Amino acid sequence: MTVEPFETALRPPRPHHSDAEHGTTADGLAYAASGPVDGELIVLVHGAMDRMAGMHKLARRLDDRYRVVRYDRRGYGLSAPHPGPFDIAAHVDDLVSLLDRFLGDGRRAVLVGHSIGGDIVLAAAQRETDRVGAVVAFEPPQSWEPWWPGEGATAGGAALGVDPHDAAEAFMRRLIGDRLWERLPQSTKDARRAEGPALVGELRDLRRASPFDPAAIEQPVILGYSEFAKPHHHSGTASLATSLANATLVCVPGASHGAHASHPELFVELLVEPALLANGSP
Numbered sequence: 123m124t125v126e127p128f129e130t131a132l133r134p135p136r137p138h139h140s141d142a143e144h145g146t147t148a149d150g151l152a153y154a155a156s157g158p159v160d161g162e163l164i165v166l167v168h169g170a171m172d173r174m175a176g177m178h179k180l181a182r183r184l185d186d187r188y189r190v191v192r193y194d195r196r197g198y199g200l201s202a203p204h205p206g207p208f209d210i211a212a213h214v215d216d217l218v219s220l221l222d223r224f225l226g227d228g229r230r231a232v233l234v235g236h237s238i239g240g241d242i243v244l245a246a247a248q249r250e251t252d253r254v255g256a257v258v259a260f261e262p263p264q265s266w267e268p269w270w271p272g273e274g275a276t277a278g279g280a281a282l283g284v285d286p287h288d289a290a291e292a293f294m295r296r297l298i299g300d301r302l303w304e305r306l307p308q309s310t311k312d313a314r315r316a317e318g319p320a321l322v323g324e325l326r327d328l329r330r331a332s333p334f335d336p337a338a339i340e341q342p343v344i345l346g347y348s349e350f351a352k353p354h355h356h357s358g359t360a361s362l363a364t365s366l367a368n369a370t371l372v373c374v375p376g377a378s379h380g381a382h383a384s385h386p387e388l389f390v391e392l393l394v395e396p397a398l399l400a401n402g403s404p
Contacts, residue, residue, distance in 0.1 A: 147223065151216055152200030153193035155224060157185030162232070162403055163225050164394070166192040167217065169237030170321055171293050171314070173199035179386035180234070184394065191224055195239075197320025202313075208323025210333035214245045221246075221253055230255030232397050236382050237261055238324060245334040247341050255401035257339075258393045260346040261355040261379055264362065265328040271354050286318030293321060336365040342400035343369045346393045348377040355379065370396065 142156040154174060164184055166177040174192035181190045194201035196216055197208055206212070217233070225231050233254055235243035240262030247254040264270055284292065294314055295303045303311070327333075343366050347359040363371040372392050374381040382389050 146200075147216075147219060149196075149216065149219060150201060150204055151193050151196065151219070153191060153220065154181075155189065155191045156181060157187070157189045159189060161185075161187060161189040162398065162401065163189045163191065163221075163229065164232045164234060164398075165217065165220060165224075165243075166190065167233065167235040167239035167242050168192070168195060168198075169235075169239045170324065171198070171290065171297070171317060172236070175199070176383055177236075180382055180389060180394070183386055183390045188398075189224065191220055193220060195242075195320070197323070198317050202317060202320070204320070206319065206323060208320045209327035210241060210245060210324060213242045213324065214249060214333070217242060217246045218250060221250060225253055229253075230401055232256050232258070232394070232401050234258040234394060234397070235260065235262065237379065238263060238328065241328065241333055244336075244339060244343070247343070248334045248338045251340065254341055256342045256344070256397040258344045258346065258397045259362075260382065260389075260393065261348065261351060261359055262345075262362070263328060263355075264332070264358045265325070266330065266332050267358070269354075270358070286322040287315040288318070289322050290315050290318035336362065337367070339366055340368065342397065344393050344397045344400075345369050345371050346381070346389070347371070347373055348379060348381045349373055349375045350378040352379070372396075 142154060144154050146152050166180055168174060168176050174194050177192040181192055184190050195213055196204040197206065221231060231254055233243035233246060235241070235258065237260065240259030243257050244259055244262065247257045291311070291314065345359050345363045347356050360371060363369040374385055374388050374392055377385045377388070
């Protein structure tokens, strides 16, 4: 698994355009919007223990033509502290609030979700059938399935059995390694540990039940997985593709779970651009 997106997420976001908009919603969500204000809307949704900074490389390759919105999900980054709740339904509420803010009347957005962000965009597509035109979901976990690895077998599973703050540290150590974690400033370690309640809340919720009904999602869905995906991510994404009415399964060669940061050009070419075409982009 590449550590690049998580190293990137340790740095503050940098706007690509001088007219990039940064703000905070009434519900305390920090966001960044860049690109032409009248461009087709793309919303980028990060995964567990990541931040909108982890989506910066994708935004840079899209916001010359499209209006690109990224944000720190509740409980993470500049959207922390947050009182919660940290279930998937609440995260979908947040995403819908951004559609309310940025999506013009009669238009349809493209949603791009990485990892657990993929579950969030799929659930949002089911809820917002008239405003979501297409979806990209990259290796979305399906923790509710009986065949999904149990506690301890994955970084997410290992985070469920301990104190939330310790869970966040354990998650980061598993992803970036003990050596890099120990090199972080104490203030950064404290900030990441403080994201533990959000991490544990969403992971536990995802264990309980699927946040979406595949049969109810009618929009085109580009399901991505990486060449070096963990077996459960590969088989799970392939299985999900068979249960969606309009899904395309795509492999990102040479990449692992962090393909959006390690291979942003291929990610855009193979996943985002087909979704934009499905949404009617020229």
